[in-house]
Amino acid sequence: MKNQEQAESWDEIKELWNNSAKGDEINFQFSNLISELKSKMSEFETNSIKSDITQIKSSWSQYKEKVSQFEKKSIARDLKMITEFIKKILQKMKLK
Numbered sequence: 779m780k781n782q783e784q785a786e787s788w789d790e791i792k793e794l795w796n797n798s799a800k801g802d803e804i805n806f807q808f809s810n811l812i813s814e815l816k817s818k819m820s821e822f823e824t825n826s827i828k829s830d831i832t833q834i835k836s837s838w839s840q841y842k843e844k845v846s847q848f849e850k851k852s853i854a855r856d857l858k859m860i861t862e863f864i865k866k867i868l869q870k871m872k873l874k
Contacts, residue, residue, distance in 0.1 A: 784854075787861045794868035804871075 798804070 784857060784861075787858070787865075791861060791864050791868065794865065798868055798871050 795804070
């Protein structure tokens with residue numbers, strides 16, 4: 779049920795984002811920010827991140843059942859708070 783609620787929240791954020799008058803401007807700014815961050819990363823950092831992601835993906839199946847209910851609730855609460863914050867920002871932008 780929570781996964782469905784999260785999916786609906788993210789779909790709502792995407793819809794607000796895409797229908798926002800400033801959506802293209804935001805996408806452009808995010809693209810520039812991502813490009814800037816990538817340009818400042820060393821080859822070592824890039825390879826380390828890729829290695830970490832690969833390791834996490836390969837070992838996730840053995841650890842996912844060990845995540846406590848407290849951790850799951852904490853993550854869900856944090857995601858909900860972030861989602862609500864993004865929605866508020868996009869709603870304000872939509873009104874302008």
